[in-house]
Amino acid sequence: MVTITGVIPRPNTYTGLWSWLTTVDHKRIGALYGFSAFFFFMVGGIEAGIMRLQLATSDASLVSADWFNAMFTMHGTTMIFMAIMPFGATFFNFLVPLMIGARDVAFPRLNAFSYWTFLFGALLMHAGFLIGQVPDAGWFSYANLTAAPFSEGKGLDFWALSLQVLGVASLAAGFNFVVTIINMRAPGMSLMRMPVFVWMTLVTSILLVLAFPIITVALIELTADRQFGANFFNTAAGGDPILWQHLFWLFGHPEVYILILPAMGVVSEIIPTYSRKPLFGYPVVVFSGIVIAIMSWAVWSHHMFTVGLGAIANSVFTITTMLIAVPTGVKIFNWIGTMWQGSIDLKTPMLMAIGFVALFIVGGLSGVSHAVSPSDFQQQDTYYIVAHIHYVLFGGAIFGIFAGIYYWYPKITGKMYHETLGQVHFWLMFIGMNLTFFPMHYAGLNGMPRRIYTYAEGFGWEFMNLLATIGYFVIVISLLVFIHNFFRSLKKGEEAGHDPWDAPTLEWSISSPPPVYNFAEIPVVKGQDAYWITKREAEARGETVPAEPHVDPSTIHMPSPSYWPLITSFGVVWIAGGLLIDFGWDYIRFPISFIGGLITIIGVIGWSNEPAAEEHHEAEAHH
């Protein structure tokens, strides 16, 4: 065993490609997550564009029905699992250790493993495009559309196996952040002094850890059906497709909160900063986050009102679903209460955060309207639902994510973004978003079903669809403005300084960008909004607080880079990928997949034989 570790010398560089491939620094991993997430956000966006072009007019023939199916499947899957979730991970990674005053996460190499596994899983899913095997049964891939006879080819195998790999990545990240937050807070940072973003990360991570095993099992069953002839969803053998729906939504509803809670956390940091007031009702915000997480387990069948579970089930889930809107609504009042009588500074992050609140209210209201199961019978599987999910996911999650990107841009890069361009981005995206998705409410209530690749004229759907397609292009322009702003400001942006917003949380007390070791001296936390306390106390003494001075990094013992996470992830994705290989002789996939297992085992052994930190390498410094 020991020999395995000895073969290749441990990486010890901090520059160049290898340093990125072997990094265990949470800030670098955060950056990797961010770029990957944005990349897949654009991929999903292009798929959305193809759908919008196809639907802009009636009887269009830009793409075939089959391709349209592939597009909406990959759009949903990509946006949820490969864009919004990794955007969340971007913030968790970059911010959580800084906000709790730690030098890294609890398991830095596991963190690298999460990222690489996510990336490889996402690439594996998209590899299906190269051989024309694209999943096409929707992001929730209902049984028995997914049964081998109804879905030939390997598209759904790519879907199921890649999603499994992505699940491994999410689980590993979830474990890591639960442990980090519970165990690694700086002295004085009790749970109720944690920034709300950290709280929401904790809640999200717990949801991840508990929800993903369920989809794991569902995917195992699906894979067993398709690859090994099992009968889980095989109606001919007595199997029940509704089981898939129960498993999927039992995972799926917590999942939508996994998508929105990080954005809620981001917004809860931003609104106080630009209102120059502490968050109104901090314990209530925290508590309602926890309540949402608990209740999210008791509402899944609102996705199944029309399945025929019976009046009792539908009534129960109507009530639970309406109840979960309460803690959600409470948070809205907290944000509004924070702004109330604050001295509001409408910088781009604040605009995005206010946009979040406004649009999320719309999405929440439409959500309550289909919580009512009789009215949902009208809405189920129409564009009304599409409108709902985009108000909560685009208006909610994506606006929250952009709010966070602008807010922490100066911290992450050390440069200030261009304010006017930022505001242009906001207004274009806000207008474009509403132009795209608001008409869908009408189209849906006028009966336009989801997932149709075209529609005949005469239903009165043309105008709404045309508006939506125009809106799409407004969003595209807004994103081009963002990309331009991002790269332009990297080069030409003003130096941001360590604390441009006079912000309350610890990450602003260190220089921008933060040094590898984060804190030369671990801070001692005296209360909520720790850095505000420090600054106000200093001001009372007539002093200002500079950024924490840099120290010689070799005096601080940090975890060393490692290539084992990369190798282990590679093995994991190989296991899944091997099952997709088809050279004529079908059984070749088992030995090939097995090789992936060997690589994984070698990776794990090498990993566990390698100490987390080498003793003598820190001397070759990074600054």
Next chain:
Amino acid sequence: MAHADTTHAPPAHEASAHPPAHEEETNTGISHRKLLMWVFLGSDCLFFGSLIATYMVYRGQSIVGPYPIDIIDVPITTISTFVLLMSSFTMVMAVAAARNGNQKRLIQWLVCTIVLGGGFIGFQVYEFNLFRVEGLRYETNLFSSTFFTLTGFHGAHVTLGIFWLICLAVISARNPAGRPSGEDVDIAGLYWHFVDIVWIVIFTLLYLIGGFDAGPDVGHAAAQGWQWITGIIT
């Protein structure tokens, strides 16, 4: 371990077979690795919970045989269950030996646990093979698919545990200077006991209760499970 800072130990080591002599300081006093194991086990509960739920929903829904009553052998599995339970006992002894720093005893108890665990797996291999010979293959019916998936994943958990214990035994045989630490063995013990407890649930539901199921019942599988849940609520 920490050089310049004493306020807070840096996040040093991960689940590694070679932890440094002392564990890091944590807010809870529980080491990162042990907390990780607890969180993982919480997650694994949902994993087995979903598999067990699938099995229960599909109980008595197979259209063709063999059905459990034709094939399940409760006495033999009672023996293998006993073997697995005994391995929990020897694991407790191994953990105690590791805490006391008694390497020799540790190795002995680890070997006992490995042998008992291996015995359990042996029973399972025998059982699976027997079922195959008697005509119950993975794709035969709902019972076979759900049964093999659930017990198979449990067996995989036990196998992984055996490998883990072998690693610990090898390490302590090679390097008796305080390695593996009590904590290392403790964490492996948590995992081992959890897997045993899951087996108790599986044994009860699939053998003692479900082992006598015969052909298809009337009604719709998930709907029945569903009525059961709503029956409780109302």
